Every structure is written in C-alpha cells, then in structure tokens.
Amino acid sequence: MKTLRICLALVCAVMMATGAQAQQGPLRITIEEGIIQPLPFAVPDFQAETGEAGQLAADLARVIAADLQGTGVFREIPSSAFIANYSDFNAPVSFPDWKAINAQALVTGAVAVSGNNVNVKFRVYDVVSGTNLGEGLQFSGTTDGWRRMAHKVADEVYSRITGEGGYFDSRVVFVSETGPKDDRKKRLAIMDYDGANVRYLTDSSAIVLAPRFSPTGDRVLYTSYESGFPRIYVLDVGSVQRRVLQSAEGTMSFAPRFSPSGNTVVFSLSQGGNTDIYTMDIASGQSVRLTNTPAIETAPSFSPDGSQIVFESDRSGSPQLYIMSAAGGEARRISFGEGRYGTPVWSPRGDLVAFTKQNAGRFHIGVMRTDGSEERLLTASFLDEGPTWAPNGRVIIFTRETQGEGGASSLYSVDITGRVLRQVNTPEGGSDPSWSPLQQ
C-alpha cells in the first residue's frame, strides 16, 4: 500500500499544479518542495504462450513501457537490471528480486497468437506491498492491432496507479509538412498518439490546415484551399470521403471545431474583411451567427458540456480570450496578462483552457482556469502554437516551429505541469495536431 500512496501523491501533485483544489495535505508539500520523483516500474517481456508469439511478447512490453515512461510520471527500469527471470505469467512473483532493483510497480503479461488472433493477459503489482493492483485482465484482438492492445494495457496500468483516465489508445490527426518555408507542402495525416501507424488522408495539392477530430474520432473537420479559397471540409476517417461544409461565394471559412454532440460545427467566417464566429448544423447546413463586431473573432472551442464557447477576439485592440454562451451574446474576457492570446481550447475535463500566448517576441503554450485565473505558461520558444488536449486532460500536443530560413514545424507534447516536454515522432514535419478521444 505504501507504493500506492506514493503513486497517488504523484498524481495529486499533477492535479495540484493545475490549480485543482488540493484534497490531501501531504500532496501540497510534495509540490512545494519540488521533490516529484517518477515512479520506477518494470515491464519484463511478456510470456509467449504460443510459438508465434515470441516477437509480440517482447514488442508489447516495449510499447507498454514506452507509454508509461513517456508520461514523465513513471521511470522504466531497464531489463539489464533485472534479477528475477520472468517467464511464467502464473508463477508466484519474486517480490524481493524486484524490490532489490527499486521497482515499485511491476507489469507482467502473457500473449498467445492463433492465426490472426491475439490474446493478451496482464497483471499489475505493487512491489513494495507485494500485492496485486487490481485484477488481471485480458484483451483479444487481431495481430495487426497489437499496438492498440499494448496501449490498452498501458492505459489500464496508468489508470490503476494514478487514478486518472488513460490516453494511450488514442490517435492524432495533424498536418504533415515538407519543403522549405516558401514552398511548403501540406497534407493531412493520422497516426497513433505515439507516432506509429501514420496514414495520409489527403494529398498536398492544396494547402490544408488545422484538422479537428469529431467527438467519436470517426470524422475530421479541416480547412482546405482546394477551391482556391479557404473552406471547411468534413472528412470520414475510414473512407477518406470528404465534402465541403460551407462554400458561400465571397466568403472564407476556417478554424472549425465540432460541438461535443458532433452535430454542430463552430467556425470562423470572413466576409468583407471581417471575421466572425458562426455555428452550423452539419446535417441541415443551417448557420447561426454568434458574434457581430468589426473585430476579428476566431479560434472558437466548445466547453465539454456544449453550453459555452471560448474564442479569440481583438475587440480590445489585441487578441485576447473570451467566453460566451454557445448561443452567442455577451462575452466575458478571461485573459488579462501581458501579451497576445490565441487558439484557446477547452480541456475535456472542463477545468482548464489551453492557449497560445505571444509576448515579448516569444510564443508559449499555457493553461488557465476558465475564469482566467491561475494562468501558467508551460513552454517557451520562437513559435509554439495550437494546443490540443489528451483525452484525460493531462497532456497537450502542440506545434513548434523553428526560426529562420530553415525553419520547420514539428509536434511536441507537454504535460500540464510543464515538466515533461518531448518531441512527438512524425515521418515529416508536423503541425496543427488534434488529439482524438480514447478509442472504443
């Protein structure tokens, strides 16, 4: 149980940093003293229960370990340090051997392959107390979906130890980029959250921008210049069929996002030089204008309950963040710090708004509470922009562009404490990520 408490302390430390109300005293101490230590864990290669499963037994363990390690909350103990020789899923665990190498959590598993079918079993142990952390579980699937099974195991481990929802069995849709700054080619791509299984959804014959997942991950909204003008399209991820959503003559539309129901799109429409926010019912094509000022209003994002919209407006003279009802009307400003604020995105937990901030020649990804309080900047660089939330609201992926003539874009992730910053693997340059919900 000791281990479990330590784990919980870590999680609560993460929650604390978001400004959530601290429920437990000791956790505050952990944060203030800055002694957050990643939890050491071990994932020995799974037991191969059938002859064909050997490679998979190792690969599954590697993906699970990478998922956990990538959170920054956990630290993998390499197999070279192992004393125990794990080979039998059902044999008693030799806890002293794992304690001796300071492992606090242990994940063991077994995999059987039969034709195209894979069956994966796993258990999670609290090494210090020598107990199971929850029941053993098994997942079945097909061989080509093995990575998803690994992510599902890792999500379960992460949830059991942290008490948070997982985010590993998810995907990211983004803009894949090649070429120099003055001749950039862009096409939509989709991949697993960790960069595996990249698939291209469009070609690069027209500029494509800012894809956004539907709430179920089956469709993507994006902006394309294929008509010669920026227009919003909706694309079915499975069939890659697309259709234009809004094409009124003399207008440009961009910055779309789905409502939580998936039935409505909120977006920006420019006409006569003025950009305002509209919603459109996807089935009927009926639009409603939500803002009506000479200012630029763009980058709208729904609250998770669908009742409000956070957006960016320069009505005060510089771009700032505002929240209004999903039906439009009065908006209240929530950003008051130095600099310019843009691309607000409501956290799936509803507690925070992530945003891009430009100040003193630098760009930042930051988060604030929905009343504008407790603003915290998580990153700083020449150009960071366009945050998107992990399904559990604990991690953000964004675009980072480097400076100068050779400037290029890539995807980065940062946790909401700002401590764990990493580049996300993509085969080419990457920008404008949108994180899917957990897959079903």
Place this chain on the structure above:
Amino acid sequence: MKILTVSLLVAAVALSACTNPNRFGGDDAMAGSGNPTGGQPLGVVPGSANDPNSTAFFNQTVGDRVLFEVDQSSLTMAGRTTLDGQASWLLANTDYQAVIEGHADEQGTREYNLALGARRANAAQEYLVSRGVPANRLRVVSYGKERPIEICSNEACYAKNRRAVTVLAGGLTS
C-alpha cells in the same frame, strides 16, 4: 482607349522611375515604350513586360502588391499610390479580373493571421472599388502566414510578407 493608354504609360514611367528604374534595362527602354504614336510601340513584344497591357507590366511596373505595418491592415501612402496605379490599369484593361491575396508574417497564430490577411486583402479591394474598379471583377482570399515570399525570421523579411497581392486572371481568352 488610345489616350488612356498613353497617359497610363506616362504614369507608369514615372512610377517605374521611382521604384525600379533598371527593371527593363534602363530608362532608354522605358522611353521607347512610351512611344507617343500610340498602338504597339516599336520593339514591344505583346505580353512581355514592356507591353503596357500585359500582366507582366502590371506585376512589375504598376506594382502588384502593397505592404502593411505590423498587425495593421490600413493602407500606407505608398500602398495607396500603388493601388491608384492598379485601379487605372484595371480600368484600362477591362478583360481582366483579379484575386487579391492577403498575407501575414509568421508572427502570430495561424487562425489570427488568416483573419488578418482577410482584412488586408479587403482593404486593398475596397480601395480599388473606391477608385472605380467594379467590385464584381475583384475577389479576395487570405493565405494568413501560409505563403511567405521571404523566409528569414526578422523584420526585413516580415515587412515583405505582410502584403496584399493583386493577382490578375483572364485577359487572354476574352
């Protein structure tokens, strides 16, 4: 038409003299293209940059673009002068339509820059309309920060990227 063409040429020569006198190999060439006898001046290849009715002439001599200050979409004095020339040219060359492309530098988010580019393109369009160019010959599009022409990350490049470019279409078939 003849009179208009000639007066335009004079304006164009003046303009060219202050912006880029050597564009066509020196002032002599320009003097030649200002042939007061009208029609095609001697030595002018139709469609080439010294054919005053060519898109090349529009792009290079009239000037196809206007530049903007940081975060601004209001036209500068130099921008108005360029647009005056564009308006005259478009009124003289009625076969042409134009798409005005608004652009931003890389400082700023993608979405905001799209909206800012729309403002800039619209500012240029409204000015041309105010100078008599029929609105139905002009369309606007914003590229935000997607299409920089200069790629360094400092003001020297940014100043050239904050632009509205009048791109001609038509003229050949009609």
